[in-house]
Amino acid sequence: MAAGPAAPRVLNVNVGVLGHIDSGKTALARALSTTGSTAAFDRAPQSRARGITLDLGFSCLRTALPPQLGPGPGELQFTLVDCPGHASLIRTIIGGAQIIDLMMLVIDVTKGMQTQSAECLVIGQIACQKMVVVLNKIDLLPEGKRQSAIEKMTKKMQKTLENTKFCGCPVVAVAAKPGGPEAPESENPLGVSELIEVLKSQAYLPSRDPSGNFLMAVDHCFSIKGQGTVMTGTVLSGSVSLGDNVEIPALKVTKKVKSMQMFHTPVTYAMQGDRVGICVTQFDPKLLERGLICTPESLHTIHAAIISLKKIQYFRGALQTKAKFHITVGHETVMGRVMFFSPAPADFNKEIQEKVFDFEKDYLYQEEYLSKDSNSSEENKENDQSEVQLPRQQWALLEFEKPVTCPKLCLVIGSKLDTDIHANTCRLAFHGVLLQGMEDKNYMETFLPKLKVYKLKHKEGQVERVMDDYSVIGRSLFKKETNIQIFVGLKVKLSTGEDGIIDGGFGQSGKFKIRIPGLLYKGSPGEDEYRQT
Ligand SMILES: Nc1nc2c(ncn2[C@@H]2O[C@H](COP(=O)(O)OP(=O)(O)OP(=O)(O)O)[C@@H](O)[C@H]2O)c(=O)[nH]1
Numbered sequence: 001m002a003a004g005p006a007a008p009r010v011l012n013v014n015v016g017v018l019g020h021i022d023s024g025k026t027a028l029a030r031a032l033s034t035t036g037s038t039a040a041f042d043r044a045p046q047s048r049a050r051g052i053t054l055d056l057g058f059s060c061l062r063t064a065l066p067p068q069l070g071p072g073p074g075e076l077q078f079t080l081v082d083c084p085g086h087a088s089l090i091r092t093i094i095g096g097a098q099i100i101d102l103m104m105l106v107i108d109v110t111k112g113m114q115t116q117s118a119e120c121l122v123i124g125q126i127a128c129q130k131m132v133v134v135l136n137k138i139d140l141l142p143e144g145k146r147q148s149a150i151e152k153m154t155k156k157m158q159k160t161l162e163n164t165k166f167c168g169c170p171v172v173a174v175a176a177k178p179g180g181p182e183a184p185e186s187e188n189p190l191g192v193s194e195l196i197e198v199l200k201s202q203a204y205l206p207s208r209d210p211s212g213n214f215l216m217a218v219d220h221c222f223s224i225k226g227q228g229t230v231m232t233g234t235v236l237s238g239s240v241s242l243g244d245n246v247e248i249p250a251l252k253v254t255k256k257v258k259s260m261q262m263f264h265t266p267v268t269y270a271m272q273g274d275r276v277g278i279c280v281t282q283f284d285p286k287l288l289e290r291g292l293i294c295t296p297e298s299l300h301t302i303h304a305a306i307i308s309l310k311k312i313q314y315f316r317g318a319l320q321t322k323a324k325f326h327i328t329v330g331h332e333t334v335m336g337r338v339m340f341f342s343p344a345p346a347d348f349n350k351e352i353q354e355k356v357f358d359f360e361k362d363y364l365y366q367e368e369y370l371s372k373d374s375n376s377s378e379e380n381k382e383n384d385q386s387e388v389q390l391p392r393q394q395w396a397l398l399e400f401e402k403p404v405t406c407p408k409l410c411l412v413i414g415s416k417l418d419t420d421i422h423a424n425t426c427r428l429a430f431h432g433v434l435l436q437g438m439e440d441k442n443y444m445e446t447f448l449p450k451l452k453v454y455k456l457k458h459k460e461g462q463v464e465r466v467m468d469d470y471s472v473i474g475r476s477l478f479k480k481e482t483n484i485q486i487f488v489g490l491k492v493k494l495s496t497g498e499d500g501i502i503d504g505g506f507g508q509s510g511k512f513k514i515r516i517p518g519l520l521y522k523g524s525p526g527e528d529e530y531r532q533t
């Protein structure tokens with residue numbers, strides 16, 4: 001059997017181009033792919049050959065393999081994912097960010113961090129491993145002061161990143177389109193070759209996992225005469241082989257994979273992280289422009305979900321139960337209502353359960369997500385000198401206005417997209433992982449009863465009298481016949497601020513003794529109110 005020429009080794013790294021509106025993302029993607037591909041064409045003239053067409057927003061540049069990805073011959077392909085900067089940003093970016101290995105945060109050097117730059121940074125923190133900051137439009141800086149202005153902005157950016165996981169990441173100054181839109185095409189970009197070197201130095205072999213269900217984000221779909229319909233995109237999880245059945249869940253159809261191409265070369269297999277074109281037959285490309293394809297029946301369509309979540313620290317204001325959010329679940333965004341809940345206080349320090357939800361446990365209903373700045377309870381306000389105890393993990397029940405189709409354990413992001421986009425605030429409110437989806441439309445009857453979320457009860461009584469500096473006698477909390485023994489150890493709070501603990505019954509009429517470990521305040525009035533929680 002004659003062996004064909006050995007296919008060149010091509011490694012693909014997905015680079016997201018994110019940033020505020022008009023910072024020059026598209027100009028940068030264009031400058032990079034032109035500069036990059038000129039070099040690539042010299043080495044690989046066959047890459048000019050017509051093959052997989054990349055959709056707008058997707059372009060690529062090829063370079064030699066950097067040493068950390070060597071040894072041996074081969075090429076590195078950067079697939080540039082140019083994200084929009086406008087309000088539609090969040091849905092599109094969250095989809096895009098889930099395939100990104102390396103993020104370029106584009107900053108207009110004359111403006112610095114802007115609202116959506118900050119939002120992109122937040123998304124990067126949630127979804128990406130590595131980042132390069134690109135200061136664009138340096139041609140707009142007066143030449144004499146250019147260097148010092150770049151240095152100043154570089155320092156500022158490094159300061160901004162100090163408390164993020166991108167602390168110390170490279171900052172590169174460029175002009176992707178010197179002179180702006182009116183400048184002739186012949187005007188060469190500044191700093192782009194240096195940026196390519198930095199991208200090469202930052203490139204890493206992302207860990208790719210072929211196991212699990214196949215899921216692919218399709219970004220382009222077109223037909224080839226005599227062949228069939230090609231869907232191009234990035235494999236998000238699992239793997240796919242020639243002859244496999246794949247489902248297009250949005251259309252509820254299943255098709256057989258007839259042929260596949262990667263880097264213009266026929267392949268029989270593709271896995272997580274690969275950019276691939278999949279050819280199927282008898283499928284009208286007009287039906288799908290963007291969307292997901294997957295292992296048949298691997299996605300579920302859900303009406304409600306339980307997620308484990310974290311508040312996004314830049315989001316101003318509280319996350320309140322019953323509030324509505326735009327909720328991006330995997331690759332779809334819908335409106336939904338939330339209910340927050342926490343572990344029972346005894347479980348506040350329990351290990352975080354990342355992938356499962358324990359239905360056996362009891363949970364505590366919360367009016368709002370508990371955070372350092374949440375000040376919902378009167379007690380916290382009065383007692384702000386004492387550290388507020390926060391649980392290590394919190395959850396939310398999400399109820400969607402219409403069902404969403406998503407993979408299990410997918411990323412969830414809640415945002416307030418209706419916030420005025422000109423208001424200088426972060427619209428992203430929380431992020432989390434989907435632990436349990438509810439496919440049953442009647443989940444309220446069939447499913448919710450299994451979820452044991454309780455409201456904390458408060459009850460008020462009076463102080464009868466003070467025994468000594470460390471104890472008082474209380475009344476009007478229990479009935480005469482109540483077994484006070486089961487309440488021993490529960491906390492009470494005096495209206496004068498002291499914390500106490502129920503120590504046991506006192507006499508026969510439902511009175512009880514309260515121990516005040518921290519000493520009673522002097523001169524406290526006899527008729528005190530307190531609460532038992
Ligand atoms: N002077 C100057 N203008 C630039 C540079 N890069 C981009 N521009 C101009 O800035 C404007 C916005 O550039 P785009 O590349 O469309 O910006 P974008 O970030 O993709 O914008 P959105 O996709 O709408 O968020 C255009 O008019 C560009 O010509 C640069 O390096 N210097």
Ligand SMILES: [Mg+2]
Pocket residue numbers: 025026027082083084085
């Ligand atoms: Mg653009």
